[in-house]
Amino acid sequence: MARLLPREGRFFDFFNQHADLASEAALELQALLGDLSQLERRSRAIEKNEKQADRITHETVQLLHKTFITPLDRDEIHQLITGMDDILDLMEDVATCLFLYDVKAVTPDAQKLGEICVGCTAKVREAVRMLESMDNADQILGICGEIDRLESEADYVFRSALAKLFREEPDVKQIIKLKEVYQLLESITDKCEDVANVIEGIVLENA
Numbered sequence: 554m555a556r557l558l559p560r561e562g563r564f565f566d567f568f569n570q571h572a573d574l575a576s577e578a579a580l581e582l583q584a585l586l587g588d589l590s591q592l593e594r595r596s597r598a599i600e601k602n603e604k605q606a607d608r609i610t611h612e613t614v615q616l617l618h619k620t621f622i623t624p625l626d627r628d629e630i631h632q633l634i635t636g637m638d639d640i641l642d643l644m645e646d647v648a649t650c651l652f653l654y655d656v657k658a659v660t661p662d663a664q665k666l667g668e669i670c671v672g673c674t675a676k677v678r679e680a681v682r683m684l685e686s687m688d689n690a691d692q693i694l695g696i697c698g699e700i701d702r703l704e705s706e707a708d709y710v711f712r713s714a715l716a717k718l719f720r721e722e723p724d725v726k727q728i729i730k731l732k733e734v735y736q737l738l739e740s741i742t743d744k745c746e747d748v749a750n751v752i753e754g755i756v757l758e759n760a
Contacts, residue, residue, distance in 0.1 A: 676749075
């Protein structure tokens with residue numbers, strides 16, 4: 554009987570729209586880290602993406618409650634959309650941190666972490682776009698592996714940046730500011746890995 558009933562396909566549209574917003578926000582964040590004089594403009598752009606993503610998350614959860622037969626397990630849908638939402642929340646947190654702490658300059662390490670965030674969100678988007686067909690299972694799993702590799706690279710950059718910060722920076726206030734920025738940026742890659750793990754679980758369960 555379940556096979557004869559229609560499945561709601563809008564979930565994949567929502568996933569794709571959300572992943573697009575995260576990827577765009579990551580590019581804005583990378584540009585911001587490269588030029589803090591653009592803080593106001595870039596922050597507004599990131600906030601706009603985050604608000605749009607919030608609406609998509611809300612619509613996805615509403616649709617989940619209204620849909621009898623879902624294309625994926627309900628918990629998986631919820632974990633995926635809320636996990637992607639966490640990524641955008643953290644990007645907005647970085648921009649807010651730069652403003653509240655009145656950060657005047659960031660290090661090449663922070664910029665490198667921003668670059669890795671761009672790579673991670675681009676890979677999440679790539680994997681999400683393939684998720685509608687399990688014919689893409691091997692490719693999706695390969696992309697998830699690439700996200701894991703990028704997250705490991707971010708861990709290394711983060712640890713190295715902290716070590717350098719505590720050894721070389723004489724200004725305690727600057728240490729506090731940059732440590733927070735580093736942690737938030739590294740957390741973005743952690744969330745991307747969390748999303749990759751959800752996607753991996755979906756593929757392994759449904760392929």
